[in-house]
Amino acid sequence: MNLTVSEENYIKAIFHLQQAEGNVSTNQLAASLHTKPASVTDMLKKLTHKSLLEYEPYQGVRLGKEGKKQALSIVRKHRLWEFFLVDKLQFGWDEVHDVAEELEHISSKKLVDKLDAYLGFPKFDPHGDPIPDSNGIMATIRQFNLIDVKPKVVVEVCSVGSQSAELLELLRHKNIGIGTELQIIRKFEFDHSVEISVKNKPTITISQQLAQALFVKLV
Amino acid sequence: MNLTVSEENYIKAIFHLQQAEGNVSTNQLAASLHTKPASVTDMLKKLTHKSLLEYEPYQGVRLGKEGKKQALSIVRKHRLWEFFLVDKLQFGWDEVHDVAEELEHISSKKLVDKLDAYLGFPKFDPHGDPIPDSNGIMATIRQFNLIDVKPKVVVEVCSVGSQSAELLELLRHKNIGIGTELQIIRKFEFDHSVEISVKNKPTITISQQLAQALFVKLV
DNA sequence: AATTATTTTTAGGTAAATCTAAATAATTTA
DNA sequence: TAAATTATTTAGATTTACCTAAAAATAATT
Structure with missing residues (x-):
C-alpha cells in the first residue's frame, strides 16, 4: 500500500484526533490540516475507497485496520527521527518537529529499522511520547x-x-x-x-x- | 527560493548532464528523468521564468548562477545522506542510492549542516564522488x-x-x-x-x- | 539545395489535491 | 416542533506535473 505525502498526513491527523473519542469530524480534520472541509470530504472518500478508513457521510470517520497500521508506521518514523535529531545531531528537543514532519514521509522500511537499531531501540521520543516498534506495538504509560x-x-x-x-x-x-x-x-x-x-x-x-x-x- | 521535488530533480539532472559539454538537450533530459520531451519543455519554461536556467528554444539549456547553487545544495545532501547510510547505518555502498534520492529533498539547511558535522565533514561519498561543502565547494580529483x-x-x-x-x-x-x-x-x-x-x-x-x-x- | 529524418515545441487533455460557492443534512435553540 | 444555526457534501474551478498527437524548427542525407 503506497500512500502519497498528503494521504499520509490525513491518516496521521485522524490517528491523533481519534485518541480519546470515537469518530473524527470533517471540521476537526480541516482545522488540524489547515485545509477546507470540502477538501477533507474528497480525501475521506478516496481513503475509504482504499479501505483505510471507516466513513459514513455526515457521521465522521475512524481508522480501519489497515489505516491504523499505516498510522503507526508514520508515527514510528516521526518519533525515531526526532530521537535521532536530538540524540545524534544535537538539536534542541523543541526544534525537531518540523524537520521530522518531512523525514517521516521517507518510505524505506529498511531505513527505519536500521535507524531504530542504530539508536538503540528507544522506547520514547524526546517529548516523552512512545515510539511504536516495527510491529506497531508501543508503551502505554506516558513518560x-x-x-x-x-x-x-x-x-x-x-x-x-x-x-x-x-x-x-x-x-x-x-x-x-x-x-x-x-x-x-x-x-x-x-x-x-x-x-x-x-x-x-x-x-x-x-x-x-x-x-x-x-x-x-x-x- | 523554494523548489518542489520535481523542480529539484530537473535541476539535478541538468547539473549531471551538463558536466562536460555546454548545453543539455530536451531529449537527454527526458531520457534521464524517464519522462517525455513535451513535459521537459514545460518545466524548462517554468524554471527559466524562475531565473534558474539559461534556455533558448531549440538550443538546449544550462544552469544559471542560482541554478548551480541549488544543484550543489541537492548534490551535497544526496552525498551526505549516502555517507550516513553506509557509515552509520551499515548499508552496503550499492544499496543507498534510492533512499538518498528521497532524503536529498528534505529542505532544512540546519539539518544538513549538523549532519555534515556529525559525520566529520567527509570529502567523498561512498562511491568516491566529492561532497560539496556548505559553500558549494568540492574536491576536483575524483577518488x-x-x-x-x-x-x-x-x-x-x-x-x-x-x-x-x-x-x-x-x-x-x-x-x-x-x-x-x-x-x-x-x-x-x-x-x-x-x-x-x-x-x-x-x-x-x-x-x-x-x-x-x-x-x-x-x- | 531539396528532401528526409530527428528534435523540439505547441495545443489540448488528465489526475491529484486543493479551492470557493451553493446545496443539503444534522443539530441547536427559541 | 419549527426556525435558525452549524456541519458537511456537492459542483465546478484552479494548479502542478504529467501525457499524446500534431506542428514547427533543426539537422542529416542524397
Whole structure:
C-alpha cells in the first residue's frame, strides 16, 4: 500500500484526533490540516475507497485496520527521527518537529529499522511520547523527558534514551538507574542544566544533554 | 527560493548532464528523468521564468548562477545522506542510492549542516564522488572507494571516511595512512573482504567495512 | 539545395489535491 | 416542533506535473 505525502498526513491527523473519542469530524480534520472541509470530504472518500478508513457521510470517520497500521508506521518514523535529531545531531528537543514532519514521509522500511537499531531501540521520543516498534506495538504509560518536568515534582526514572557506553558510565557515576526516584530542585535557563536530588541525598546538577536522555513518570 | 521535488530533480539532472559539454538537450533530459520531451519543455519554461536556467528554444539549456547553487545544495545532501547510510547505518555502498534520492529533498539547511558535522565533514561519498561543502565547494580529483577498485591495480590512499577513534586505531594497526600505496590482490565475494599488499609487504586482508572507509586515487 | 529524418515545441487533455460557492443534512435553540 | 444555526457534501474551478498527437524548427542525407 503506497500512500502519497498528503494521504499520509490525513491518516496521521485522524490517528491523533481519534485518541480519546470515537469518530473524527470533517471540521476537526480541516482545522488540524489547515485545509477546507470540502477538501477533507474528497480525501475521506478516496481513503475509504482504499479501505483505510471507516466513513459514513455526515457521521465522521475512524481508522480501519489497515489505516491504523499505516498510522503507526508514520508515527514510528516521526518519533525515531526526532530521537535521532536530538540524540545524534544535537538539536534542541523543541526544534525537531518540523524537520521530522518531512523525514517521516521517507518510505524505506529498511531505513527505519536500521535507524531504530542504530539508536538503540528507544522506547520514547524526546517529548516523552512512545515510539511504536516495527510491529506497531508501543508503551502505554506516558513518560516525560526530565527536561520538561517542573521544579518540586518527584519522579521515577523509567528508561534512558540510548544504551551508549558513555551514557551508561555517566549514569553509574551519578547513581542514577531505572527505578531511581529523584526530585527536581531547579532549572537554569542559561545552559538548561537541572539541579536534582537523588534519593534525598545532597543535590547534584545534571547537564541538558543528560536530562534529555532521561525519561521519567510522576510518582 | 523554494523548489518542489520535481523542480529539484530537473535541476539535478541538468547539473549531471551538463558536466562536460555546454548545453543539455530536451531529449537527454527526458531520457534521464524517464519522462517525455513535451513535459521537459514545460518545466524548462517554468524554471527559466524562475531565473534558474539559461534556455533558448531549440538550443538546449544550462544552469544559471542560482541554478548551480541549488544543484550543489541537492548534490551535497544526496552525498551526505549516502555517507550516513553506509557509515552509520551499515548499508552496503550499492544499496543507498534510492533512499538518498528521497532524503536529498528534505529542505532544512540546519539539518544538513549538523549532519555534515556529525559525520566529520567527509570529502567523498561512498562511491568516491566529492561532497560539496556548505559553500558549494568540492574536491576536483575524483577518488574511488577502495571496494570498487579491480584486482592488480595500484592505488594511493587519499582520505578516510571518518575520524572515529576506532577507525584510526585500526588503520594504525594495519600500517595504513594518507599517502600509503597499496595494491589490490583479490576480492572475496562472500564477505566482500579485500586482500591487499601494503608497500609490497606480505598481503593482508581487510574487511568490507574498512575497505568502504578508504578513498584512493590511481597511481 | 531539396528532401528526409530527428528534435523540439505547441495545443489540448488528465489526475491529484486543493479551492470557493451553493446545496443539503444534522443539530441547536427559541 | 419549527426556525435558525452549524456541519458537511456537492459542483465546478484552479494548479502542478504529467501525457499524446500534431506542428514547427533543426539537422542529416542524397
